[in-house]
Structure formats: structure tokens, C-alpha cells
Amino acid sequence: MSRINELRDGEEFVGFYLIKESEIKQTNTTPPKDFMNLTLSDASGQAPAKLWDAAESDKEQFKALTLVKVQGIVQLYREKIQLKVNRIRKATEADGVTLTDFIRAAPVEPETLVARIHAVKDGIADTVIRTIVAYCLDKAGERLYHAPAAKTHHHAYYAGLAYHIVRMLELGEFICAQRPFLNADLVKAGIILHDIAKPEEMISELGIVSDYSNAGKLIGHIALASLWIAEAAQQSGIAADSERVLALQHLVLSHHNLGEWGSPVQPQIAEAVALHYIDSLDAKLQMIEDALDTAATHEDWTPQVRGLENKAFYRLKW
Secondary structure (H helix, E strand, C coil): CCCCCCCCCCCEEEEEEEEEEEEEECCCCCCCCCEEEEEEEEECCCEEEECCCHHHHHHCCCCCEEEEEEEEEHHHHHHHHEEEEEEECCCCCCCEEEEEEHHHHHCCCCHHHHHHHHHHCCCCCCHHHHHHHHHHHHHHHHHCCCCEEEECCCCEEEHHHHHHHHHHHHHHHHHHHHCCCHHHHHHHHHHHCCCHHHHHCCCCCEEEEECCHHHHHHHCCCHHHHHHHHHHHHHCCCCCCCCCHHHHHHHHHCCCCCCHHHHCCCCCHHHHHHHHHHHHHHHHHHHHHHHHHHCCCCEEEECCEHHHCCCCCCCCCC
């Protein structure tokens, strides 16, 4: 069976894959004909695929999060591989494959990641900050075990959000030790809270985002998290204009740094500057790591990484 990252231009392939995305389109011919744009994925990566002359039964069967067996040929389109589907069917019980075999997941068990986040929360000395962080973690709830951190850019897989937070906490611990003038409680809280509303923003299953929620489209995770902080303060009897509440909201609202990146304000306290660069460093390095991990095994260069100015990255030989 062919893995996604082993496919080469011009070769025929057969394998089991998860349909990550499914879209019905029409050709420009007269009369137009229906075809399907599919994104096929396995644990090694993903690739776009075309199912031409799609029948009504195809449109009903081959939806997102469906396991399928595919036979086809690899083609090159705009210097990237694209799969032409010749035969496709749903996977059956007799095939001996399960959905979890085909999803990308954080390299650390979700239970371990979430336990680590709660341990850091419990270690926050400031009771007001700890109370607000605890409230927001409870609001995210069980979704933290499986939510991705993004739809496509970084940590876009099962438990990706918890993994992102934990890796940032590791960076934050180092930075706070190196720069002891920083308020470590604020840095820890900012890291935990900066993306805490992502599960509210995105509709996901098994780490795969199918769409953004109405709240995600109309408000977004940054504003939602700020609202959660205000709600936590109100529910806990903490003054909304307290400096701790304002600092936490500022950390969340400024962590993207610029308005065009989604932040309504720029970082204006030291801990907010630290949070922005910790977040950026972890996200960007993860994009490169993911690109190297999922690039075709025979290629020296990764595909272009959209979140990093569309640059490709070279795989060193030693």
C-alpha cells in the first residue's frame, strides 16, 4: 500500500486513505460535468485528488472523514503532486483498517499534555490569575484533549492545541529563568489562555477542522478568550478593572502583534512581548518540522510553506 509521502510523479498507486476534505465542483465544459476535489490523507501527509465524472452516489458516499480505498495515478500540477482517482470505494470492516490509523496526532499522549497544563496552572502563585486560568480551562473542558491549534498552518492535528501550549510553556520557563524581571505567573497564564478559545472557534473532529463556528467567524478566538477572562472575573467576584484582569486580556488581545494578523492592540507590557515571540517561535518551527516530516521521502526540498512566506525548506543530508 502506498503512503502519501512516498508517491512519485507518474506512478500508479493503491492504498487506504482518509478523506480530509471533500468538495463538489463543475468543469468549464458545455454541458458542465460534476467532479470532486478531495484531500486524501494518512499519517505521513496529505495530497489533493480529483475524482472526475462524479456520480450522485459518489457525492453521497465520499464525504469528509470517510475511510476509502483508492487506486489511481500520481500527476504533477504546478510542480506539486495531484492524485487522479481511477477507482474508489469505502473501506470495509474486512479491510482491517481503522480511522485512528489515518489521523495525524501530537507526538505526546493527550492525557499527558493536559495533565502538564493543569500542573502549570496549579503552580501559578497569584490566586486571582490562577482562578481565571482555571475557569477558562474548565470552559474549554474535554475539547482540549483533541482540539487542533489551527485549520492548516501549525499543530493542525489531533491534540495539536494542547501540544502547542505545552511546548510554549517549556519555552516560557526558559525565558522567565533567563529574564527574571518578567512576571512568570503572567507568562504562564498568557501561554495557557492565548488560544484557549480555539475549540470554540473551530468545528473539528479527530483533529480535522471542517469549518469555523458562527462564533469563530463573527468574533474569533482572540476576542472570545478575552470575553472568557471577563466572564471568569465576574463569576469569581474579581473586579473587571483590576490590573490582573486587564493584563490577562491584554496578553490575549495582543499576542498576534499586529492588526493585520488579528490583534486589535500591540503588546505594551513586557510579558505580552514575550508571549508573542514564544508563540511565533513555536508555531514557525512546528510548521517547518511538519513540512519536513510530511514531505515526499525522495525530495530534498519541502513544498512551499504558506505560513512562512511560501518558502520551501531544504532537508540536510547529515
